[in-house]
Amino acid sequence: MGQIAERSQKLVTDFLNKHPAGNTEGALGHGDPLNVGAAFLEMTHRMMTNPAAMMQAQVNLWQDYVNLWTATTHRMLGGESQPIIHPEKSDNRFRDEAWNENALFDYIKQSYLLTARWMQETVGEVEGLDAKTAKKVDFYTKQFADALAPSNFLLTNPAVLRETLDSKGENLIRGLENLLKDLEKGEGQLKISMTDAEAFAVGENIATSPGKVVFQTDLMQLIQYEPTTETVYKTPLVIVPPWINKYYILDLRAKNSFIKWAVDQGLTVFVVSWVNPDEKLARKTFEDYMKEGTLAAIDAVLGITGEPQTNIIGYCLGGTLTASTLAYMAAKKDERVKSATFFTTMIDFEEAGELSVFIDEEQLQALEERMNDRGYLEGSEMATTFNMLRANDLIWSFVVNNYLMGKDPFPFDLLYWNSDSTRMPAAMHSFYLRQMYLENKLIEPNGISLCDTPIDLTTIKIPVCVLSTREDHIAPWKSTYAATQTYKGPVKFLLAASGHIAGVVNPPNPEKPKYSHWTNTKNPSTPEEWLDTATEHPGSWWPEWLKWIKKQSGQKKTAPRIPGSEKKYPAIEAAPGSYVKARIE
Known part of the structure; x- marks a missing residue:
């Protein structure tokens, strides 16, 4: 016990020498x-x-x-x-x-x-x-x-x-070592290790689907994936992920990659890989994310494929941006999007779930002060907010495992992605939180203007598929159901079991189906009535969506599209590109 006490004292002393009292850089403030x-x-x-x-x-x-x-x-x-x-x-x-x-x-x-x-x-x-x-x-x-x-x-x-x-008592010594390492990693604040960060490398054992970066702006790189089928469907597909996290949640490994699976079905798949912004991009706005993100991606996809229209998927905040973009395009009589799919996307923030706890005028003012000082919101602060929504699973379980049991965290691709934080440009994030979460202006016809153009979600008349997840803490499914009563075209609503991530990343497995899903041929006025009259199906929702997207994708073509083969859009670098590899250390 004396040796344990001596080692403990040395560890603490070393930490205090590196982090003297009064060093509060990076703290949230008083x-x-x-x-x-x-x-x-x-x-x-x-x-x-x-x-x-x-x-x-x-x-x-x-x-x-x-x-x-x-x-x-x-x-x-x-x-x-x-x-x-x-x-x-x-x-x-x-x-x-x-x-x-x-x-x-x-x-x-x-x-x-x-x-x-x-x-x-x-x-x-x-x-x-x-x-x-x-x-x-x-x-x-x-x-x-x-x-x-x-x-x-x-x-x-x-x-x-x-x-x-x-x-x-060796577990407590190991736990103390783990604790101090995490404190040092967070520069004085506790940044809990959720997985073995050395076990994964983007582009090596995760995000490995082959493809090329074929276009880029200050805010995103556009990746086109190499075809794996002899023929491909006529209409391409572009995926717009959230910029709060990195796109490769949809391409973790071959066995659970939605992107690889979609390519294997004969779809020509593009994905937007958002930049991890710093202070140089502080003044980038929500409009910039539309112009240099969704609209620029649509331009490039159609330029590469030569098609008049593309299908599009928006995930979470990427879905909110996609819905805004579609309403803007409707106002401009732009019909280049054939259909839209939304993964766990909110457009009506009236009942925004537990995240609304963090949104009020006082908190926004404090947040804006911090963002304006740096030019962005630090990714770790956003990650902490999301972790609090599931504190027992994403905070306290690791406190017990890492610090009390003295064990190293288990290598887990999803938790590696969860720890790979991204920043938020100050101007964009302030607009998003105020206009949507705080004031709920997006759902109001002409409540928001983008590029001096009032937008109205009810003008979206293309076919839409909405996927929500039943245990979602970030985009509550009953709130996302508002899409069925807002868009004026045909809307297919799917409900998957589990939560915001696991419910989406649920690949088909006939031998051992994981999470079920629900379908309904009608969209009654309330989500409760929808579920009461819905049919539950075992296993993944992916095949159900595939039947729908095939109807929006036209006939198969004989020649697959090879990334980088178009002169105007030569390959810039191999997938997954350099933007996604920029980590916040």
């Missing part, structure tokens, strides 16, 4: 940048005006604990007793058998679950709060409860205690 204090102050005021409700909540908690104590005492005396409360099936924190088999740890688990439920229900039943304040209080109460879970602490986690005894 005060309350998330504007949480005002929400909880309002909640407390409302609670005090209804002491009877508070008293009843305390009585209910006390009764739950009496029942728990009675059951635990009966079990310790050799009897059998049923649990008072169970964790949810999706809760992985209590998978270790000791949480159920050991009476003490079972008591700790149930005590925590009762208290967490009491906290959540108590704040959820406070009357008089406006919807935004209530949502913020509920969200941060859950964050607080998640942080206090007994699984997050050495003395109350049976797996960590077992590992500590077996390794004679």
Whole structure:
């Protein structure tokens, strides 16, 4: 133990020498940048005006604990007793058998679950709060409860205690080393390692579908993929991913690459690879992303293929940009897009889910101050926001694994992509958050103007396919369903199981289908009615979409299109290109 203490002291001393006190560079700032204090102050005021409700909540908690104590005492005396409360099936924190088999740890688990439920229900039943304040209080109460879970602490986690005894404390030394490495990597802030960053390299073992960069602007590179079939469909396909993350979520590995699969079906596939912007691109606007992104990509795709029209896919924020672009094109009588597919895309931000917790005037002002100082929003700040939406899976599980168990994170391609953050240009990001999330102007006819042109989503009359995912924390599916009541052309709505990423990246596997999906021949006025009358199908939604996109793609041609063969669009470099390889270290 003396040797362990000595090694620990040396590690901490070395870290402090590298990061002296007072070094706050890169910090979010002081005060309350998330504007949480005002929400909880309002909640407390409302609670005090209804002491009877508070008293009843305390009585209910006390009764739950009496029942728990009675059951635990009966079990310790050799009897059998049923649990008072169970964790949810999706809760992985209590998978270790000791949480159920050991009476003490079972008591700790149930005590925590009762208290967490009491906290959540108590704040959820406070009357008089406006919807935004209530949502913020509920969200941060859950964050607080998640942080206090007994699984997050050495003395109350049976797996960590077992590992500590077996390794004679070496796990804690390794954990401290991992912790300090992550602090150094974050330059004083904790940047949790989610995967082995050395296990992957873009273009070597992920994002490996062969192709060429055939066009580029300041904001994007356009990749054209090499055909793998003897014939290809007439109408090409261009994919517009979000610039919050990198495009290769759709091209992780051959076995789960949507891009490779689409190419193998005979589609001529292009993808936009967004730049990872720095301060030089601070003044790039949402309009610039349309002009130098979607519109420029459409120009190049049609110039390369010689076709009059292209099909297009927009994913998440890339879908919001695509919808805006299509409305702009409709205003300009531009009919060069034949059909559009939207992956987990919001156009109506009235019910924006848990992300809306981070959007209000006070938080936006604080965010804009930080962005204006640097010219961009640092990618790690956006990543932290998304990780908080699934804190137990994306924060606390790694705290336990890396720092308490002292283990190295497992190599996982999806988590490598998740950690490969991108920046946001200040002007563009401020416009997007204010006009769409805060003011919800996009859904209003002529509520937003792009390039001095008012846009109206109801003028989009081309065939549209909308894919949403049932457990999406970023683009709630019931909100995305608004597209079916907005676009005026034929709309096919698909609902996939799982979340924002796993529900989309769900390749067909007849032998072992993973997540199911739902279809419906009609689009009733409400999402609830749609699901009630929908049909569930096992396995991937990809083949269902393929049947739809084939109808929009014309006949097959005999000659596949070879990237870089057009004189006006020679190959600039091999896929995946240089833009996607720019990492924030």
